[in-house]
Amino acid sequence: MNLPPDSVAAAIDPNPATAQMAVALAGDNWPRLLLVDDEPRLLSSLYELLRDRDYHLVTATCGSEALAQLNKLKFDLVLLDLRLPDMSGHEIMDFINAKDIAADVIVMSGDVGIEAAIGALKRGAYDYLRKPYSREELLKTVENALAQRKLAQDNARIASKLENSEKMYRYLVDSSPDIIYTLNHEGKFTFVNDRAQQLLGFTREELIGKHYSILVHDEDQERARYVFNERRVDERASRNVELRLKCNTGNGVERTFNNTLMTISLNAIGMHVPDQDIKQREFFGTYGVARDITDRKRAEEVISYQAYHDILTDLPNRMLFKDRLGLAVIQAKRKLTELAVMFVDLDRFKLVNDTLGHVKGDELLQLVALRLKDCLRRGDTLARQGGDEFTIVLPELRDRQDAKAIADKFLECLHKPFDLDGHEVHISASIGIAIYPSDGETIDELLRHADIAMYQVKALGKNGHSFYHNSMLDVSHQKIALEQSLRKALEQNELEMYYQPQVDVATGRIIGAEGLMRWNHPQRGLLSAGEFLPFAEDNGLMLPISDWMLGALCRDLLLWNAAGGDAIRLSLNLSPQYLDRGDFFEKMRGALTRYGISPAQIEVEITENICIRNPQYAIEQLNKLCQLGVSVAIDDFGTGYSSLSYLHRFPIHTIKIDQSFVKEIHDEQGHYPVILAIISIARGLGLHLVAEGVETDVQARYLEANGCTTMQGYLYHRPISLSHFIHVLQEQNRMSAPASAAPVMQAPSMIAIQA
Ligand code: C2E
Ligand code: CA
Ligand code: CA
Numbered sequence: 001m002n003l004p005p006d007s008v009a010a011a012i013d014p015n016p017a018t019a020q021m022a023v024a025l026a027g028d029n030w031p032r033l034l035l036v037d038d039e040p041r042l043l044s045s046l047y048e049l050l051r052d053r054d055y056h057l058v059t060a061t062c063g064s065e066a067l068a069q070l071n072k073l074k075f076d077l078v079l080l081d082l083r084l085p086d087m088s089g090h091e092i093m094d095f096i097n098a099k100d101i102a103a104d105v106i107v108m109s110g111d112v113g114i115e116a117a118i119g120a121l122k123r124g125a126y127d128y129l130r131k132p133y134s135r136e137e138l139l140k141t142v143e144n145a146l147a148q149r150k151l152a153q154d155n156a157r158i159a160s161k162l163e164n165s166e167k168m169y170r171y172l173v174d175s176s177p178d179i180i181y182t183l184n185h186e187g188k189f190t191f192v193n194d195r196a197q198q199l200l201g202f203t204r205e206e207l208i209g210k211h212y213s214i215l216v217h218d219e220d221q222e223r224a225r226y227v228f229n230e231r232r233v234d235e236r237a238s239r240n241v242e243l244r245l246k247c248n249t250g251n252g253v254e255r256t257f258n259n260t261l262m263t264i265s266l267n268a269i270g271m272h273v274p275d276q277d278i279k280q281r282e283f284f285g286t287y288g289v290a291r292d293i294t295d296r297k298r299a300e301e302v303i304s305y306q307a308y309h310d311i312l313t314d315l316p317n318r319m320l321f322k323d324r325l326g327l328a329v330i331q332a333k334r335k336l337t338e339l340a341v342m343f344v345d346l347d348r349f350k351l352v353n354d355t356l357g358h359v360k361g362d363e364l365l366q367l368v369a370l371r372l373k374d375c376l377r378r379g380d381t382l383a384r385q386g387g388d389e390f391t392i393v394l395p396e397l398r399d400r401q402d403a404k405a406i407a408d409k410f411l412e413c414l415h416k417p418f419d420l421d422g423h424e425v426h427i428s429a430s431i432g433i434a435i436y437p438s439d440g441e442t443i444d445e446l447l448r449h450a451d452i453a454m455y456q457v458k459a460l461g462k463n464g465h466s467f468y469h470n471s472m473l474d475v476s477h478q479k480i481a482l483e484q485s486l487r488k489a490l491e492q493n494e495l496e497m498y499y500q501p502q503v504d505v506a507t508g509r510i511i512g513a514e515g516l517m518r519w520n521h522p523q524r525g526l527l528s529a530g531e532f533l534p535f536a537e538d539n540g541l542m543l544p545i546s547d548w549m550l551g552a553l554c555r556d557l558l559l560w561n562a563a564g565g566d567a568i569r570l571s572l573n574l575s576p577q578y579l580d581r582g583d584f585f586e587k588m589r590g591a592l593t594r595y596g597i598s599p600a601q602i603e604v605e606i607t608e609n610i611c612i613r614n615p616q617y618a619i620e621q622l623n624k625l626c627q628l629g630v631s632v633a634i635d636d637f638g639t640g641y642s643s644l645s646y647l648h649r650f651p652i653h654t655i656k657i658d659q660s661f662v663k664e665i666h667d668e669q670g671h672y673p674v675i676l677a678i679i680s681i682a683r684g685l686g687l688h689l690v691a692e693g694v695e696t697d698v699q700a701r702y703l704e705a706n707g708c709t710t711m712q713g714y715l716y717h718r719p720i721s722l723s724h725f726i727h728v729l730q731e732q733n734r735m736s737a738p739a740s741a742a743p744v745m746q747a748p749s750m751i752a753i754q755a
Contacts, residue, residue, distance in 0.1 A: 031076040031146050032056040034103070036066045036092070038084050042131075046079065049135060050142070063087035067095055075103040077126075077145055082109040082116055090116075093123035104145050108133065179290040187212050187228055190285060199292050201248035217244035228286060242293070310384040312362055313369035321383035321391055325443050328381075328395040332436055335396070340403035342392040343432040343450035344372070344410060347462040349388035352425055354576065360420045364427065367418050375409040391447065400435060400467065407431045407465035428463035430454050439468045455479065483539050485521070486532060490544055494520045497552045498719040501728065502571070502690055502712045505704050510732055512569035512690075514605070514712060515553050516719045517545075528719075537577060546578040550587060554595040556722045565729040571603045571633060579606065580617075585624045592628075599629035603654060607635050626651040633690070638678055655682045657708065659693025665702045672702070679707050 033055050037043040043059055050057055058073065060066035063086045070078075070092075078096070082089035093105055107120040110131040117128045126145045129138060173180050174194040182191040189207045197203055200215065207215075216224040220243045227241045308320035316324065325341065332339045346368065353361035365388065372390060373382055381393045394403055410431060418425045432453030440446040453468040460466075489495055495517060502512040519527040536542050553572055560568070578584055592599055604625065606618075622632055633654035638661060661674050682689045691703045694713030703711065720728070 030054045030056050031149075032058065032073060033142070034058050034060060034066065034069055034073075034075045034078045036060045036063075036078065036084070036089075037081040037108070038062055039081075042081075046138075049138065063092055066092055070096065070099070070101055070103070075101075076149060077142065078103050078105045079142070080105050080107050080125075082107055082111055082120065090119050090123060093120065093125065097123060104149055106141055106145055108138075176289075177291070179292075180287070181290070182285055182287040183212060183228060184285045187286075191287075199247070200245060206248075215245045217246060220244050227288070242297075243290075245290075313366055313384050315369055315373075315390075316381060316383040318383065318385055318391075321381060321385070321393070322443055324381045324383075325393050325446070328393050329436060329441070329443065329446075331395060337395075338397040338399070338438075339436045340392075340394040340397050340400075340406075341434045341436070341446040341450045342394070342403070342407065342465075343385075343434075343447070343454040344390040344392065345430050345454050345458070346388040347428045347430055347458070349427065352427070356420065356423060356425075360423065363420055364418055364425060368414065368427070371413045372410055375406060375413055380406075391450070397435070403433050403435070403467075404465070407433060411463065411465065430457035430462050431465035432457060432468060433465060434468040479535075482532070482535060483541075486519075486536060486539075486541055489519055489521075490541075490548055494522070495545070495548060495552070496520060496721065497549065497556055498721055499556075499570075499725040500712055500719040501717045501725070502710055503716045504710055505700060506709050509736070510568060510729065511710065512571060512603070513725065514571040514719075515549070515556075515573070517549060518719070533575075537575065542575045542577045543581065546575055547587070550591045554591050554597055557597055557601070558595060559722065560726055560729060563726045563729050564733045565726070566601070568729065569601055569603055569631075571605050573635065574604045574606050576607070579621060585621055588625065588630070589628060599625075600631075603631045603633050605633045605635040605656065608637065608639075622651050633688075636692075638674060652685075652687060654688040654690060656712075657689065657691045657703075659713070662691055662693050662699055662703070662713070663695075665696075665699045668698050668702050668705075670702070675703070675708075676706060683707065 031054075033050065035043060035046050035050075035057060036059075037046065038061050040061070043061060047057060047059060058069055058075070060069055063084045066078075066080075066084075069075075078092075080089045080092060084092075089107060089109070093107075095101075096103060096105065104126040105120075105124070106127045106129060107117075107125045108129045108131055109116055109120075111117075120128055126148075127141050129141060176193060176195055179196045179199060180191075180193045181189055181196065184190050188209055188211050192204055192207050194204075196207065202215075212228045213221060213224065223241060224243055227243070308317060308323075309315065310317045328339050331337075349361070349364070352364055365384075369382070369384065369390070372392075376382055376392070377394075379395060383391050385391045392406075394406060397403060410429060414427055414429055418427065432450045432455070434440055434446045434449035434453060436446055439449045449468040449472075452472050453466045456472050457464050457466045496519075497515045498518045499513040500516055501510040502514065503509065504511045517529045517533065519532055521527050533542075533545075536545050549572070553570065557570055591597075592602070606622075625632065631653035632651055633656055634652055635656050636658040637655045639658045655678065657675065657678050661672070661678070665672055665675070679689060681687075688710065689708045690710045690712055691699075691708050692712050694700050694703065694711045694715045696715060699713075700711055700715060703709075717728070
């Protein structure tokens with residue numbers, strides 16, 4: 001079919017937009033060809049020749065039209081007539097080159113001159129066809145051009161892919177957080193990544209060609225030889241071997257290896273040249289990955305240190321102690337020597353903690369630890385067992401005297417007072433000693449027996465040491481038995497409240513009574529509070545016991561009121577542990593309401609120490625009590641860590657002079673400044689005063705003469721049972737009743753009781 005050239009162009013590309021759309025719809029990967037010829041007949045025959053193939057065809061009948069198409073579309077191939085009316089084919093090729101258009105050009109020309117051909121080839125024509133060309137020749141040339149073009153494009157794509165992937169691997173290797181290296185068969189570096197420089201401080205040039213051993217810490221050379229020479233490639237290859245490497249922390253010029261070390265974890269694998277023929281592969285080196293685990297190692301060290309040490313004192317803890325003791329026992333067994341285990345418990349530490357607070361308590365423990373440590377030899381282990389308890393192993397004892405000498409040294413070194421920011425604190429210790437093998441052959445037995453010996457020291461007055469002895473087991477069994485039976489005592493109603501009257505010496509009348517707890521022990525008889533309450537405090541029994549006490553006091557009070565004692569005040573002792581509990585106030589109020597008791601008849605006795613531990617909380621609790629109408633007395637005044645400044649911040653009504661001061665009074669004409677000071681404090685603050693433990697007339701007269709008129713003590717009454725107390729009350733009431741109302745008969749019985 002012959003079409004006039006302009007209609008050809010029109011048929012192909014009537015409108016650039018639709019043409020482009022058609023291009024996009026028909027096979028997208030078809031090559032696009034531009035056919036340029038000014039002879040319509042030749043152009044349409046060329047078009048006819050190519051139209052049934054998988055090409056997109058665009059035609060141009062002059063140079064300017066060709067340039068316009070080249071500007072607009074991307075062509076793979078241009079079939080170019082050299083002679084055009086408006087410009088030469090060479091000019092079009094120049095345009096293509098200048099614009100860097102990636103189309104190939106096949107030149108078709110009737111020109112027989114060689115220059116035309118050379119000009120075309122010089123400008124990069126793919127081929128040159130002389131008109132008239134044969135159909136086959138043209139088709140072949142077009143196909144070849146397109147095929148070669150595709151090949152070149154594929155190659156370029158692959159090359160760029162390769163280049164990218166090489167770049168990527170290089171990037172990955174260099175930016176790896178780990179050192180990546182290769183060694184040759186002699187163990188010399190053939191490659192290291194950038195990371196090696198950052199971590200070790202050696203440049204690549206400093207390492208390449210050097211033997212790996214220059215990097216390895218001397219002690220690790222042996223292990224290093226093993227991994228750096230790794231020839232295996234399978235899972236038996238070296239994995240996660242830890243080594244220390246030397247770092248170059250100097251500026252690189254002097255090249256000094258200093259002792260900075262880095263711990264690495266190394267994976268190494270042998271490298272082999274695959275050799276199919278010999279079926280054996282030739283070893284040519286090792287490659288490996290070294291990870292910097294310095295931080296991890298450091299963290300592990302810290303963690304394991306903390307797991308085996310006491311944070312407060314920095315001493316070995318219970319676990320490490322057992323470990324060391326275990327080793328010492330094994331050694332002693334092998335060498336047939338003795339060793340000593342000591343249990344050191346500070347005396348009265350709880351008091352320091354309670355009165356000066358935990359921070360000061362901790363400080364004291366640290367100071368004590370330092371002093372104890374100074375008494376020891378190398379090889380001895382001092383550990384903190386917990387709280388105020390320390391344990392010691394003295395391995396390879398020559399004889400028991402060695403252990404005794406050290407225990408004496410301990411006691412001696414604690415003798416000097418401790419200075420806690422101006423507070424001078426005196427502390428002592430009770431030390432129990434157990435000797436391997438006579439007192440036990442196992443760790444637990446030795447510790448237990450040293451502990452029992454320590455308790456023995458406590459029981460005998462503290463501040464001393466004692467070797468374990470079998471007879472002590474009985475004492476410790478007694479202690480356990482005591483705890484068990486004290487729990488039972490509550491259930492089986494073996495506790496009882498006794499009352500010790502407080503007498504106004506001016507009138508001789510009982511004006512109050514202090515409730516004191518007693519235990520009717522089934523075997524041991526009546527035990528006074530001092531014999532079992534400290535024990536209850538230590539064993540968590542104080543709360544149930546105090547609960548019981550509140551109820552018992554209320555029940556007793558109703559009875560004594562019924563006997564005419566409703567003007568007599570009841571003082572009750574408040575355990576610090578009980579006051580510390582948030583619900584103490586509610587319990588107190590609940591009990592008083594339940595039994596219909598007037599708070600005004602109640603006084604609680606607290607020790608000074610309560611007020612100092614947590615003053616704010618104590619003030620709150622005590623204020624609530626006061627608002628209720630209960631009054632507050634400070635017990636054992638003058639013995640605690642009292643700070644007078646607290647006194648007027650607390651709602652206090654009464655001061656009880658401690659019996660230790662009263663005991664000092666032997667001479668009525670004497671001068672007892674502490675007593676006088678307490679009396680004047682009470683006067684100054686407008687407080688009641690009660691003297692405790694008054695046993696002699698001299699004491700009573702001295703106190704009275706100096707202004708203290710309320711007395712409590714054996715001189716007047718011992719603590720007595722409720723029934724006895726009620727009896728005493730009734731007698732007092734009878735005595736003071738108007739003579740007419742009192743039956744005359746009763747007078748002798750009163751005399752009998754007072755006698
Ligand atoms: P405390 O409050 O200082 O009680 C006074 C202690 O001195 C009592 O000992 C009492 O029997 C004793 N005593 C009284 N007059 C004399 C005397 O003239 N000479 C001598 N040498 N001693 C005298 P007890 O009953 O053994 O109580 C000891 C401590 O136990 C009490 O000291 C108190 O702190 C506590 N306590 C007693 N009963 C209770 C109670 O029911 N609850 C609480 N929480 N603590 C109690
Ligand atoms: Ca008391
Ligand atoms: Ca007291």
